Structures are given as C-alpha cells and as structure tokens.
Amino acid sequence: MNGIKQPELMVEEDRLLIKKALEVVCGKWRLFILLHLAEKTRRYSELRRLLPDVSEKVLIQELKALVQLGVLEKESFNEVPPRVEYRLSDRGKAVMPLLLQIKEIGRYFL
Amino acid sequence: MNGIKQPELMVEEDRLLIKKALEVVCGKWRLFILLHLAEKTRRYSELRRLLPDVSEKVLIQELKALVQLGVLEKESFNEVPPRVEYRLSDRGKAVMPLLLQIKEIGRYFL
DNA sequence: TCAGTTACAAACCAGTAGGTTAGTGGCGTG
DNA sequence: CACGCCACTAACCTACTGGTTTGTAACTGA
Numbered sequence: 001m002n003g004i005k006q007p008e009l010m011v012e013e014d015r016l017l018i019k020k021a022l023e024v025v026c027g028k029w030r031l032f033i034l035l036h037l038a039e040k041t042r043r044y045s046e047l048r049r050l051l052p053d054v055s056e057k058v059l060i061q062e063l064k065a066l067v068q069l070g071v072l073e074k075e076s077f078n079e080v081p082p083r084v085e086y087r088l089s090d091r092g093k094a095v096m097p098l099l100l101q102i103k104e105i106g107r108y109f110l
Numbered sequence: 111m112n113g114i115k116q117p118e119l120m121v122e123e124d125r126l127l128i129k130k131a132l133e134v135v136c137g138k139w140r141l142f143i144l145l146h147l148a149e150k151t152r153r154y155s156e157l158r159r160l161l162p163d164v165s166e167k168v169l170i171q172e173l174k175a176l177v178q179l180g181v182l183e184k185e186s187f188n189e190v191p192p193r194v195e196y197r198l199s200d201r202g203k204a205v206m207p208l209l210l211q212i213k214e215i216g217r218y219f220l
Numbered sequence: 221t222c223a224g225t226t227a228c229a230a231a232c233c234a235g236t237a238g239g240t241t242a243g244t245g246g247c248g249t250g
Numbered sequence: 251c252a253c254g255c256c257a258c259t260a261a262c263c264t265a266c267t268g269g270t271t272t273g274t275a276a277c278t279g280a
Contacts, residue, residue, distance in 0.1 A: 001250050002163060016143050017216030018209075025212075026136035028238070031128050044257060060258060066151055080246050080258030084204040085179060098215050099128075101208050102135075107199040108129030109134055154227055165269050170228060190277050191226030215254070 023073055024095060029062055031099060032061050034088070037072065039098055041087035071095065134181055134205060135210055140162050143207060144198070148206055151197035179206065180195065 024030060029051065036042065036050045054107060063086055064070040071092040077083040088096075112171040135141060137163055139161065146152065146160045158169060176182040181202040198206075 014145065014213060015142065019212040019216070020220045021212045021216035022136060022141070024215065026132060031132070032125065035124065044123045045255085047255095054260080057240080057260095058238055061238085076257095077212060079256090081254095082246085082258080084257060093224095094140055094218050098208075098211050101211055103124060103127040103133065104130040105205055105208050106129070106131035108204050110126060155225085162222095166228080167230095167270080168268055171268085179239095186227095189226090190275090192228080192276080194227060 017085050024066075024069055025098070025102070027062065029058065030066070031102065033059075033062055033066065034071070034095060034099065037086060037088050037092075038099075041075075042105065044084050044086070047086070066092075121215075123216075134176075135208070135212070136181055137172065139168065140176070141212065143169075143172055143176065144202065144205060144209065145182070147196060147198050147202075148209075151195050154194050154196070170180070
C-alpha cells in the first residue's frame with residue numbers, strides 16, 4: 001500500500017491493460033485501417049479503395065468497433081450521396097508509435 | 111529502386127511485417143505466457159500454476175505455436191517425471207519492450 | 221492397488237472472426 | 251429503366267480459437 005506493489009495486484013492490472021490493448025490492435029485488418037487513417041481523415045469509400053481485400057461488411061464492422069473502443073471518431077454529414085468520415089481520436093493517435101514497434105517486431109520473425 | 115521506395119512495395123512489406131507481428135502477440139494468453147517467461151526459464155507445470163485460468167490443452171497449444179514461431183525455445187530432459195523447460199529465444203526477448211508499450215496503450219483505452 | 225508427480229494428445233463442442241450474398245435508401249445520368 | 255455514386259444492414263456460412271473431457275506414459279510413495 002505504502003509504495004509497495006503487491007505482485008498479484010500488479011499482475012491483474014497488467015492483465016487488464018494487455019487485454020484491452022489487444023482488443024485495439026488484434027484483428028486481421030485493424031492496424032491497416034489505422035495505418036490508412038494515420039495520415040488523414042478519410043471517408044468510408046476511400047478506405048474501401050485503399051483496402052480492396054476487406055469485405056464491405058468487415059470493414060464497416062471494424063470501423064464500428066474501433067469507434068466504440070474510442071480509437072476512431074466518426075463524423076456523419078447530412079448529404080446525398082451519404083458522406084461519413086473517420087479519423088483517429090487522440091487516443092487512437094497514441095497507438096501509432098506502437099504500430100512502428102510492431103513492424104520492427106515483425107522483422108524478427110518474418 | 112535507386113533509393114526510391116515504391117508506395118505499394120512499402121505497403122506490402124508493412125503488411126507482412128504487421129501480419130507476422132500480430133501472429134506473435136495476438137491470442138488470449140500469448141502475452142501472459144511471454145510475461146511469465148520474461149523473468150526466467152520455466153517448466154510447463156510452473157507455467158500452469160502461474161496461469162491457472164488457461165486450460166492445459168490451450169497452454170500446450172500456445173507453447174507449441176510460440177516455439178514454432180521462434181519466440182520460445184523448448185528443452186526436453188531425459189527424466190522421469192518428464193521435464194520440459196521453455197525460455198524466451200533471443201528474438202522472443204525482443205518482444206519484451208513491445209509488451210511494455212502494449213501496456214501503455216492499454217491505459218488509454220481502459 | 222491408488223494417488224501423486226510430470227507433459228502431453230485426441231475427440232468433441234460453443235462461440236467468434238471473417239467472408240458472401242442480397243438488400244436498403246436518395247440522388248444524378250444516359 | 252439501369253447504372254453509377256455513397257454508406258450501410260441482415261442472413262447465412264466456414265474456419266478458427268479456446269475450452270472440456272478422456273486418455274497416454276513412467277516413476278514414486280503409501
């Protein structure tokens with residue numbers, strides 16, 4: 001309590017932190033979506049074109065999940081044709097340095 | 111070719127790197143296994159005790175996968191009762207700093 | 221004999237991730 | 251009319267992940 005970290009408490013906290021972080025980064029397309037939004041805000045259709053191998057359904061699903069996690073922000077415009085934009089939230093931006101490190105890790109194992 | 115990175119080549123490389131790295135870190139128990147081996151070499155039974163919530167089958171499965179990926183090394187001893195030890199490979203050790211960063215990322219989203 | 225130690229494997233199952241297909245709606249153009 | 255633009259949704263499907271249960275083997279001690 002007085003500055004002493006109890007091993008079990010620390011391990012449990014680690015666990016929650018790791019679990020939550022993995023929720024953000026794991027998934028076939030997640031990081032690629034983030035990569036494409038790192039540069040700038042984009043509309044759904046732009047992401048579709050940048051990631052041609054993702055199914056429409058999955059892309060939307062992923063975007064929705066990432067918005068719910070607080071990684072992305074979605075802005076809808078009252079326009080026709082429909083216009084929706086996605087951008088990294090501030091928290092989402094914090095994931096970018098991790099992305100670089102993930103790539104470095106990939107180098108060791110490829 | 112002459113120092114000019116072609117966008118598509120770079121994106122494809124990123125993709126493979128990210129895909130491979132995610133193979134290493136994603137999975138319900140993977141990072142926790144690595145966490146417990148960060149400190150020292152351990153036997154299977156020790157890991158079981160340290161990770162009581164993983165099923166035997168899954169723990170073995172994960173250890174096997176991590177060995178195949180080159181993250182862990184497994185050493186069998188010709189003893190009874192059977193004695194098998196797992197330790198981080200050199201490449202596996204390179205994952206540890208990422209683990210710290212992953213925890214930091216978790217803080218943003220918890 | 222049984223129960224304990226150790227480290228696995230096989231068979232089966234439920235839930236989930238990623239995918240295909242068909243559909244929605246409003247507007248503009250040929 | 252059909253097709254294009256845009257951004258979704260629902261229904262259905264397959265493969266995979268994590269899990270439960272049952273089993274293997276050798277040795278030791280009560």
